[in-house]
Each structure stands twice: as structure tokens, then as C-alpha cells.
Amino acid sequence: MTPDRPSPEPPPLDSQEDFLRVFLANRQRLESLVSRQVGCRATAADLVQDLFLRFWRRPVLQVEEMGTYLLRCARNLAIDHLRLEGSRSRTLNAFPVPDEQRPDALEAGLLAGDDLRNVDAALRGLPERTRHIFLLNRIHGCTYGEIARAVGVSQSAVEKHMMRALEACKASLANPPAPARESSAPGSPA
Template identity: 65%
Template sequence: MEALVSRRVGCRATAADLVQELFLRFWRRPEVKVEALDTYLLRCAGNLAIDHLRSEGSRERVVEGLAPTEHDSAGQALQQALEVDHDLQRIEAALRALPERTRQIFLLNRIHGCTYGEIAKAMQLSQSAVEKHMMRALTVCKASVAEPAPAMRRPGSAV
């Protein structure tokens, strides 16, 4: 598993950290029955490597965006980075407020890359039920970033 992740991320130390993170996630999560555990773990490891590369790319773009250019000042780039961070915090809070089953289905799909069918089979639900849980989770996530931030509301404005 570490070799697979190492090939994807190009660094053995990072791969070791990611595999350890996968183990901790798997250890802490509620029991979900999976038919082919080895295949499931390898897929999760691959997805974790992809997520790591995406976050590294995002981090690099934010850092590059902080360098002043003729079109964008450093202050604007910093403000945008802070707004993105704030949005992520609001999404995390919204996900924590979801019912456990809905949150678990969302994480299996969006973090671990499982299909609705795989989730339905593992959790012994219908695919329609999984779709409904995902719609609820996505609606909550969307609403959490659509609401104005408390610090950005104008005094005296209605909520």
C-alpha cells in the first residue's frame, strides 16, 4: 500500500504518513462491512494520495496568489484565502451537525471515493436511500457557504 502511495506522491516519507493516516481513519470509523477489504483499502490509499496532491496543488496556488501581480494585490489574495478557509470551517461545522449515517455516507462517497452502489451494499441500504442522504448532505454544505458570515453582516441587517 505504501509503495502504491509513494508512486503517486513521489515521496516515501509522505507515503508513510498517508498510509498511517489511512490506518487511523479506518481504525476510528464506525464499523462498515466491506466485501473485499484489501481492494477497499488500496482504493482508499489511492484516493488519499490524490487528495494529498490536490491539497498540495491548492496550497501552491494560494501561495503563488499571494505574490503581488499587476492585476491582483497581495491583500486581495490573502482575503480570498481567508474566505476560503472560513468557508471550509463552515462546511466542516455543517457536516458535524449532520446525522451520523448521513455524514458517514457523505464521507464514504466524497473522501473515500465509494460509489452510491458500494455504499448502499456496505451499509445495507437502498441506493435511493444513499442518494437521499447525499442530497441532504450536499444541500447542507451548500447552505453553509451561501449564508453570510456572521462577521461580514452589516449592523442592523436582517438575518
């Protein structure tokens, strides 16, 4: 029986030149792996180039096997790319482009604009502190507790201000102001 000897470890990367050597030796494998995941050779080449730049701009890492580490990083980069593309796709599908052949799409857009103006007017009519609390919650995403500490009121007071603001917004949509009448053209009956 021969004694178990540990396999020789690869020499550590001492410089960017060593990294470049390892990267170039593995570039085809990296691009093939990423291409299989994203389904596009050009995108894969771009992602592998991004991977190279990420490593090139920072100090050389001391990892056990740089080639394996690069493959894992390339796989993760491909996954991140697919997630981002999926997110973009979901966002675009959530906001469909109106069909210009349908007249009701234009009307719906105008009505949405009217609703937005009504809500904006309702918010401007609120007391300053109520409007500020509403905007901190709905625009900046602050919790009621965070708002209470920032504004210097109790959480219960924040809840009351929010109820007042939400009721004003709801009322502005339920009872919109009457649209301004267009002035009649000269010579036409009024």
C-alpha cells in the same frame, strides 16, 4: 543456394555476473537514449542506475536479448519519468502560489478558510449516517452502490442522504454565520 540457418542465439544469462556484464556493455547506450528523452544527463544517469537496481534486486530474467530488453526498459523508464514530471507540473500550476504583493490573495485565502469551516460545521451538524455516507462518497471515492452494500441501505436511501448532505453544504456557503464581533478596546466608543 545455402540453406537458411537461424542466427546463433546469445547464451542465456545464468547469473547476476552475466547480467552485470551485459548492463555495463550497454550502459553508455542506455544513458544516451534516456538523456535524449529527458533532456538531462544527470537525470538520465540516475534513471539508468534505478534501472540497474531494479534488475539487480530480482532473479535473472531469461529474455532473448538482454541488451535490447534493457534499452526498451530504459525508454519506458524515461517515459514514466516524463509523465511524472508533467503530472507534478500540472499539479503545481493548478495550485498557484499566491502573490504576496497582492492583498486580495490573503483575503481570498481567509475567505476560503471561512468557507471550509462553514462546510465542516454543516457536516458536523448532520445525522451520523448522513455524514458517514457523504464522507464515504466524497472522501473515500465509494460509489452509491458500494455505500449501499456497506451501510446496509438501498441505493435510493444513499442518494437521499447525499442530497441532504450536499444541501447542507450549499446552505452553509450561501448563508454563513455572522462573524463574531471583535470586542472594542478599553476607552473607545462601543
